[in-house]
Amino acid sequence: xxxxxxxxxxxxxxxxxxxxxxxxxxxxxxxxxxxxxxxxxxxxxxxxxxxxxxxxxxxxxxxxxxxxxxxxxxxxxxxxxxxxxxxxxxxxxxxxxxxxxxxxxxxxxxxxxxxxxxxxxxxxxxxxxxxxxxxxxxxxxxxxxxxxxxxxxxxxxxxxxxxxxxxxxxxxxxxxxxxxxxxxxxxxxxxxxxxxxxxxxxxxxxxxxxxxxxxxxxxxxxxxxxxxxxxxxxxxxxxxxxxxxxxxxxxxxxxxxxxxxxxxxxxxxxxxxxxxxxxxxxxxxxxxxxxxxxxxxxxxxxxxxxxxxxxxxxxxxxxxxxxxxxxxxxxxxxxxxxxxxxxxxxxxxxxxxxxxxxxxxxxxxxxxxxxxxxxxxxxxxxxxxxxxxxxxxxxxxxxxxxxxxxxxxxxxxxxxxxxxxxxxxxxxxxxxxxxxxxxxxxxxxxxxxxxxxxxxxxxxxxxxxxxxxxxxxxxxxxxxxxxxxxxxxxxxxxxxxxxxxxxxxxxxxxxxxxxxxxxxxxxxxxxxxxxxxxxxxxxxxxxxxxxxxxxxxxxxxxxxxxxxxxxxxxxxxxxxxxxxxxxxxx
Amino acid sequence: xxxxxxxxxxxxxxxxxxxxxxxxxxxxxxxxxxxxxxxxxxxxxxxxxxxxxxxxxxxxxxxxxxxxxxxxxxxxxxxxxxxxxxxxxxxxxxxxxxxxxxxxxxxxxxxxxxxxxxxxxxxxxxxxxxxxxxxxx
Numbered sequence: 001x002x003x004x005x006x007x008x009x010x011x012x013x014x015x016x017x018x019x020x021x022x023x024x025x026x027x028x029x030x031x032x033x034x035x036x037x038x039x040x041x042x043x044x045x046x047x048x049x050x051x052x053x054x055x056x057x058x059x060x061x062x063x064x065x066x067x068x069x070x071x072x073x074x075x076x077x078x079x080x081x082x083x084x085x086x087x088x089x090x091x092x093x094x095x096x097x098x099x100x101x102x103x104x105x106x107x108x109x110x111x112x113x114x115x116x117x118x119x120x121x122x123x124x125x126x127x128x129x130x131x132x133x134x135x136x137x138x139x140x141x142x143x144x145x146x147x148x149x150x151x152x153x154x155x156x157x158x159x160x161x162x163x164x165x166x167x168x169x170x171x172x173x174x175x176x177x178x179x180x181x182x183x184x185x186x187x188x189x190x191x192x193x194x195x196x197x198x199x200x201x202x203x204x205x206x207x208x209x210x211x212x213x214x215x216x217x218x219x220x221x222x223x224x225x226x227x228x229x230x231x232x233x234x235x236x237x238x239x240x241x242x243x244x245x246x247x248x249x250x251x252x253x254x255x256x257x258x259x260x261x262x263x264x265x266x267x268x269x270x271x272x273x274x275x276x277x278x279x280x281x282x283x284x285x286x287x288x289x290x291x292x293x294x295x296x297x298x299x300x301x302x303x304x305x306x307x308x309x310x311x312x313x314x315x316x317x318x319x320x321x322x323x324x325x326x327x328x329x330x331x332x333x334x335x336x337x338x339x340x341x342x343x344x345x346x347x348x349x350x351x352x353x354x355x356x357x358x359x360x361x362x363x364x365x366x367x368x369x370x371x372x373x374x375x376x377x378x379x380x381x382x383x384x385x386x387x388x389x390x391x392x393x394x395x396x397x398x399x400x401x402x403x404x405x406x407x408x409x410x411x412x413x414x415x416x417x418x419x420x421x422x423x424x425x426x427x428x429x430x431x432x433x434x435x436x437x438x439x440x441x442x443x444x445x446x447x448x449x450x451x452x453x454x455x456x457x458x459x460x461x462x463x464x465x466x467x468x469x470x471x472x473x474x475x476x477x478x479x480x481x482x483x484x485x486x487x488x489x490x491x492x493x494x495x496x497x498x499x500x501x502x503x504x505x506x507x508x509x510x511x512x513x514x515x516x517x518x519x520x521x522x523x524x525x526x527x528x529x530x531x532x533x534x535x536x537x538x539x540x541x542x543x544x545x546x547x548x549x550x551x552x553x554x555x556x557x558x559x560x561x562x563x564x565x566x567x568x569x570x571x572x573x574x575x576x577x578x579x580x581x582x583x584x585x586x
Numbered sequence: 587x588x589x590x591x592x593x594x595x596x597x598x599x600x601x602x603x604x605x606x607x608x609x610x611x612x613x614x615x616x617x618x619x620x621x622x623x624x625x626x627x628x629x630x631x632x633x634x635x636x637x638x639x640x641x642x643x644x645x646x647x648x649x650x651x652x653x654x655x656x657x658x659x660x661x662x663x664x665x666x667x668x669x670x671x672x673x674x675x676x677x678x679x680x681x682x683x684x685x686x687x688x689x690x691x692x693x694x695x696x697x698x699x700x701x702x703x704x705x706x707x708x709x710x711x712x713x714x715x716x717x718x719x720x721x722x723x
Contacts (some may be wrong), residue, residue, distance in 0.1 A: 350681050354612075355612075357613055364616075364620055365616050365620050399703050
């Protein structure tokens with residue numbers, strides 16, 4: 001026996017596409033709202049976080065600007081104080097001015113590098129400080145031309161005569177109708193430290209530019225690339241916040257986006273600008289975004305996995321119920337078929353009965369007549385008698401056959417009734433005897449006469465026994481020598497046991513667990529529906545019983561049925577389990 | 587049946603007057619021939635109507651009635667015959683699987699039934715038994 005699994009590719013495709021559709025729908029309805037909500041929350045969060053960062057930076061820059069402004073004005077006030085409290089004659093004395101510088105450095109700050117008195121012609125008349133700048137001529141110096149025209153002046157940072165970056169604070173006074181200037185140099189490094197503390201993240205730093213874009217402080221990063229040429233103008237033109245801070249975002253030629261937060265100081269001459277790479281400034285935000293993204297991706301993956309799992313489970317269930325439905329449909333169809341076959345058989349049996357009866361009686365008539373004739377001398381008398389006897393014998397056989405057919409066909413109703421299992425088995429065996437004879441098989445019954453009647457549908461019982469016996473005959477078809485099918489019944493603790501044992505080819509162990517599966521058949525396509533045993537299983541199950549199989553290759557197969565005699569919980573009254581045409585299913 | 591002496595009495599004594607009703611002419615003829623050969627006085631009727639006419643013409647002891655006929659339902663014929671002659675004993679011939687009809691026939695007054703095709707000896711025995719019943723009453 002071979003048991004190939006019947007494949008149904010088109011059906012598989014249908015269930016696959018059903019699974020796909022369910023997966024897509026579940027994914028769509030669960031992921032779309034998740035993405036929309038998280039996207040909305042994330043964008044809101046980003047906006048408010050950005051505003052917070054800008055506010056914070058603006059605040060920082062503003063504070064720093066006020067710091068620097070007050071520093072500058074403080075230094076200017078110091079110088080003004082020196083100029084106001086001392087006379088020109090005193091200050092042009094070397095010793096005096098040295099003493100003044102000393103006092104300044106002691107009382108205020110070491111930021112004062114040197115001190116000098118310059119006359120209206122730009123000539124430094126007195127100097128106190130570390131450099132040799134006595135009688136230096138500043139008439140051409142830029143700071144001097146500006147300083148001589150205003151009362152106070154703070155210069156831009158420049159290198160000047162000493163070759164070191166510095167800037168100058170000046171106060172203009174008048175002595176004997178002529179202007180003179182008291183100038184002090186502010187230590188660049190000390191000034192620089194004011195800004196150095198303004199450092200945030202990896203790339204955030206602050207610098208001061210003058211209106212020509214020149215550095216007024218030393219950039220924190222040596223290799224800093226700040227496009228300072230236009231920055232001053234750019235910031236000046238940008239919108240400013242109510243507090244006077246300019247915040248702009250600019251894309252640099254290298255593709256990076258920078259944030260510039262600027263504030264003008266020293267009366268608008270200088271620009272304090274804080275620069276930071278945008279990615280760096282928003283690194284916390286980006287971090288949060290990344291975490292959110294990971295959570296979304298993981299959730300999406302879980303949803304997809306669940307969708308696939310759920311759909312597969314559901315489709316598997318649908319598949320099972322589809323199969324059950326198909327079996328039911330098949331059963332209904334087969335019931336109809338059996339009923340019409342029954343009617344047809346009954347009709348034919350009736351039709352045949354009359355001619356057979358006439359034949360038998362005519363033969364009897366000839367016998368009667370022969371008895372009257374004096375045929376003692378007739379050589380063929382015995383042969384006549386034998387032939388007539390034969391006709392009557394065969395007539396009786398015809399009668400038996402039609403009777404079997406009729407009694408089978410008569411019971412195609414599905415109503416539950418008291419059924420004597422032994423009678424049922426005898427009837428089915430009688431019906432199969434002829435077929436068994438052709439297959440060279442003996443059907444032997446060993447029936448326990450004490451079996452009680454059970455409540456079941458007669459047709460369904462016929463169907464189970466027919467299926468099992470036909471399967472056994474099929475298994476014995478290819479066997480050499482005489483086959484044997486044994487049908488036994490016995491009673492055991494309130495149960496009826498029916499055994500159908502054949503000595504056929506047996507069922508391979510590999511497929512044994514699947515023989516009760518619907519559509520599983522060992523027969524060539526078109527010969528078996530693969531439903532026979534699954535229907536048997538359904539019928540026995542409905543009666544609250546069990547059907548089991550043991551098989552050994554080349555030794556035979558043993559089907560065991562157990563049916564409880566007490567009424568089962570699931571009375572088999574539905575129409576689906578009804579009679580079914582004989583099926584040769586292994 | 588128990589009385590051995592009465593068993594052969596009809597065959598040796600007076601003839602049983604038998605009405606044979608069957609619409610299958612071939613069967614009717616051969617059965618009539620064979621029963622006639624067994625010294626029964628057989629009248630053939632090929633339909634329910636003919637049977638009724640025959641009973642109207644003369645008395646019978648026993649009628650063998652096929653229940654499955656084309657012109658009339660066998661049960662109907664049975665009822666009419668029993669009405670016409672309540673003493674008439676009727677043996678029914680039925681097809682296989684018509685137990686229901688046979689039982690109904692028994693309720694309507696038939697003496698016995700047989701399924702077709704039947705053994706002649708069996709039929710003969712049923713006829714004689716019916717005749718004995720008639721004799722007893």
